[in-house]
Amino acid sequence: MRDDGERLRDILEAIERVGRYAAGGTAALENNELVQTWILHHLQIIGEASNRLSQALRADHPEVEWSQIIGMRNILVHHYFEIDLDIVKAVLEKDLPPLKIRVQAILSDMDETAETDQ
DSSP, X not given: OOOHHHHHHHHHHHHHHHHHHHTTOHHHHHHOHHHXXXXXXXXXXXXXXXXXXXXXXXXHOTTSOHHHHHHHHHHXXXXXXXXXXXXXXXXXXXXXXXXXXXXXXXXXXXXXXXXXXX
């Protein structure tokens, strides 16, 4: 079973992978089905990993909007005909960069705690 640290690293990896193709701008997202599918898939991974984090970790980090991340995953998976690319673009531009910083900080705190516990 994967622990919270592994799931947080899954989130970071998915953000990095989204960044590879999101850098092509909105035209790539709108006009390239493969890029669109790649980005949506990795947004789903972010949501799934967030959903599987422990309740304790999510409660300890209310600065991250876990419920919105998980909710977006549910829309991407279950209501795919209702996906609004403008919302996806907004997530890529406004939400993923601060999420990456927050997840990195959480992992750093976890690493520091692990070192002091040894």
